[in-house]
Amino acid sequence: MLAQAPKFTLGDRVNAAERLFYQDHGFIVYGAGLGRADVETIRAEAKSLHDRTLTGEIPETDRDDLTPRSIDDHGNEYLHRLPYFTRYCPRTRELLASERFQSLGSGHLGDRAWMLDDTMHGVIWQMKRGGRRSSYSRIRWHVDFRDDHPLAPVMSAGIYLDRSTVDNGCLAVVPGSHRFPPGPSIPPIPYYIEAEPGDIVCHAHNIYHGSGPALAEGDRRATLYTYFCGGEHPGEEGMPFASDEAKTEIRQLFTGAGS
């Protein structure tokens, strides 16, 4: 079994030890942050939204434009990202609005923290998948936002819906890189975060992270990403990936298994 850092237990509020760990390392993992029933709720709503998007029921303005559709070995189309998740999934919206979940933001970013929602890159379901014709199997090293972004500081809180291991391309971070960024002379040494369904993995906006490929056809890892922000809402035009130029750059992060 891969050596792992401690997983914390999400209580009613973030405690000082958790804050300290997050400040030091730039990430923190809450084991079983959501129970099995809640994970099933999100999965069920994701499937519904996925199918509704494929049938064209969801307006184009609310569909992902970063990752192309993929085809599985049975010839079926599938999607990798479902934005505006809480707009179309009311039960998930209710889950995320709970005081316990919201305490993640206020606990780590302070009382001013708010959750980015109802925008293209707010609450978003994301799935990487193996297979020859998957257009998203891995994601290159990157940071989510620079420190000077209006939204910053930002904490991503990913709710894991599938088991995630090194073998199926789990998240890798460079601990501490939110304070000391690696560069050409500092090759990043990854720490691999293995997670179970229901775990919540939080990381800082400027920690270096990525994930390796999911190779086998059956490999898949779905996560519901949320973003807590300590900065200012820049308006729709000022959102992270509003410009075509930014979108082009971001698309290059998502790669298929063969890339």
Added chain:
Amino acid sequence: MNLVESVVRDLASGALEPSGLASASAPELAALLSVLDTAARVALKAGGDGGAAGEILAMAAVHPSSHLRRRLVKTVAELGSLTGAQRELLCWAVGDSDDEVALHAIRACERHGIAEALLPLADSLGRAPDRLDGTLASLTDYRTYAAMRAAAALRPGSLEADELARAAQPNENGGVAHGHTDLAGMVLVPAGTVRLGLAPGARAPGWLLADNYISTPRMTEVEAFRIDERCVTNGKYDEFVAASLEADHVHCHPDEPSGTDHARATLLERWAHPNHPVTGVSWFDAYSYAAYHGKRLPSDAEWEYAAGGADGLAYPWGAEFDAGACRWLATTLGRGIDSLAAWRHALELVLDGAVGQRTAAPDDYPQNVSPFGVRDLAGNAWEWTRSRHLDGAELQPRGWNPSDPRLRGDWTAVACVKGGSWAAAPDMLLNAYRGRMTLHRRSPEVGFRCVAAAAG
């Protein structure tokens, strides 16, 4: 050529080489440093940042000999007013791998109110300067405490400054063929399914926020091994240094910083008696010693198993904390310490140099023995392991030199240390507690013991 010029010449030419200093006896070393001390004072008294004074500062600040660096920084630290170059030297020395060098610099920066020291202090703590507020819960040692205190002092009005003001008074082996492994003084620990972490129902004293510094509770399989009954002593370590000088680092870790001089940083300390646990050694020093003797450092799991037995006792002696059972800050100072505030207050005494005898002989606390008969595990000296602090995996150093600023951002260069020291708080004495220490540091609180294969 006057004295200053001759010292500068010797420094520049490498005449004051690490090996020369390492092989010097303690009296010879003391005499040499006294000369340097005088030279430095003369040069500094001459004033100005240029010329001989600047040369001495620049070269001695990065000299491989920690004794030299310590003497220089101490001399500068004791000056009444500082020039720009002297302030710069102190800021640089804040991050020195030798704790005593760093401590002089840290205290001087605080005393002189050197605002530009805030960033290197924050770097040494692994924090952003605006993220220094909070608790002292990530503390492993008093150098870190000193850095936190200095950083707080340089940011008046911070929560930390207020809090500290209330507390303060007017603180595997290299595999080299060398000979057979000498198993004398080692205890056999049998294979087994062992409990790590705190047993159900057990509680930490709770003075520190130890959640992320306590082993994750789990059962694990451990193969049989042998472990030193007692820590490596100063005497044994010095014998190794002398004997290994001819070996040209063949026992050393391949990623050990170039030019490493394995002389312990506590060589001139009167409290570091020959039969006391060695301290002032880096992880690389410990690795080299172990490899030279055909042994290696224990993993964190091996150490914890040796300390707590198969049932995972909270302390080597049993389930409950016993304030008189080992060498921690209370017994070091000979005074009661019954709270976090009292412990911080007592650390101030350490920083003020009010502690005479730091370490103790390993058998001074007869209760401090584990179910397997391993002694002096709790307190006295933290012990290096071969495990990474974050995740317990085997350490794989990357070869940074101690002065390389990239080292501060390298999470893989932080080792797990176990057991607590003569300056510890009770939480640190738990078998399951996992302290953290960057590989290159030579701390007067950290030593080690070795393990070997069970078969020998």
